[in-house]
Amino acid sequence: xxxxxxxxxxxxxxxxxxxxxxxxxxxxxxxxxxxxxxxxxxxxxxxxxxxxxxxxxxxxxxxxxxxxxxxxxxxxxxxxxxxxxxxxxxxxxxxxxxxxxxxxxxxxxxxxxxxxxxxxxxxxxxxxxxxxxxxxxxxxxxxxxxxxxxxxxxxxxxxxxxxxxxxxxxxxxxxxxxxx
Amino acid sequence: xxxxxxxxxxxxxxxxxxxxxxxxxxxxxxxxxxxxxxxxxxxxxxxxxxxxxxxxxxxxxxxxxxxxxxxxxxxxxxxxxxxxxxxxxxxxxxxxxxxxxxxxxxxxxxxxxxxxxxxxxxxxxxxxxxxxxxxxxxxxxxxxxxxxxxxxxxxxxxxxxxxxx
Numbered sequence: 001x002x003x004x005x006x007x008x009x010x011x012x013x014x015x016x017x018x019x020x021x022x023x024x025x026x027x028x029x030x031x032x033x034x035x036x037x038x039x040x041x042x043x044x045x046x047x048x049x050x051x052x053x054x055x056x057x058x059x060x061x062x063x064x065x066x067x068x069x070x071x072x073x074x075x076x077x078x079x080x081x082x083x084x085x086x087x088x089x090x091x092x093x094x095x096x097x098x099x100x101x102x103x104x105x106x107x108x109x110x111x112x113x114x115x116x117x118x119x120x121x122x123x124x125x126x127x128x129x130x131x132x133x134x135x136x137x138x139x140x141x142x143x144x145x146x147x148x149x150x151x152x153x154x155x156x157x158x159x160x161x162x163x164x165x166x167x168x169x170x171x172x173x174x175x176x177x178x179x180x
Numbered sequence: 181x182x183x184x185x186x187x188x189x190x191x192x193x194x195x196x197x198x199x200x201x202x203x204x205x206x207x208x209x210x211x212x213x214x215x216x217x218x219x220x221x222x223x224x225x226x227x228x229x230x231x232x233x234x235x236x237x238x239x240x241x242x243x244x245x246x247x248x249x250x251x252x253x254x255x256x257x258x259x260x261x262x263x264x265x266x267x268x269x270x271x272x273x274x275x276x277x278x279x280x281x282x283x284x285x286x287x288x289x290x291x292x293x294x295x296x297x298x299x300x301x302x303x304x305x306x307x308x309x310x311x312x313x314x315x316x317x318x319x320x321x322x323x324x325x326x327x328x329x330x331x332x333x334x335x336x337x338x339x340x341x342x343x344x345x
Contacts, residue, residue, distance in 0.1 A: 026191060029308065149314055157199065158294075158301050158309035167307075 030141040047120045131176035197335040266338040296341040
């Protein structure tokens, strides 16, 4: 009886040890470079082209409006000597307004381009995220970190050789997306 | 015995550091900063000179504008616009050159820092070293416990390695 309870105790101890170990094993960290994957996606080339066209179009619209404004300024300079003070003041206000509108337009265009970019790229990023989720689940990862920020700052400064082999899931995510 | 591989896998060791702090602690970095400042000042002085030159040309043009024929006037305007455009380009060129010079000068220092990070990480058997914050000062690690800080902040160790302390 005593022997048996000792044996059970040992088993219990052992089981406790095993569960504790597997508990500690729970924390697994992977990392991925989504930008590298994005650049490899065939759809990305088309996105970049579309974005370039869009930006060119916006640039042209702005340049036309700017040329128009310059013309008006020139006209005003030519006639400013011969018009009344009242007319001059009015014309100046008009030009000032035009100049403000141009400035607003420029920042509006920048916003438009940024929005277009995120509209075009986000479906691709969603695909990448889905593939990351799949790989992470298969590998039982607790966390998957990004390697770099959008500004190009490193998040992970160093990974040991074995950590690179085991936990860099960039290639695995690419195969999930049929990108090899 | 069969527990051992499991155990060693469980010991995921993660360090962290601030590369910016390391760079700031190196004498090379301030020497580079000095060089870059001198370079920028020279270019800026040159740019201001060119800009002042354009300004005086515009003034000359405005004075004689009334006596110019329409054709001459147009020609002169085109010429001044062109100078103005090339000044804009010059300004962009300066900032590009500065970026390039910066990465050229800083490149070897960064290589050295990366080597030191690897040495420290290897000797501490770390699996990962995280960056503590971005260059803009945004936090990547939002919290580190006191023991975590004592054990796993390798910033000073990397500095010591690089300055042979």
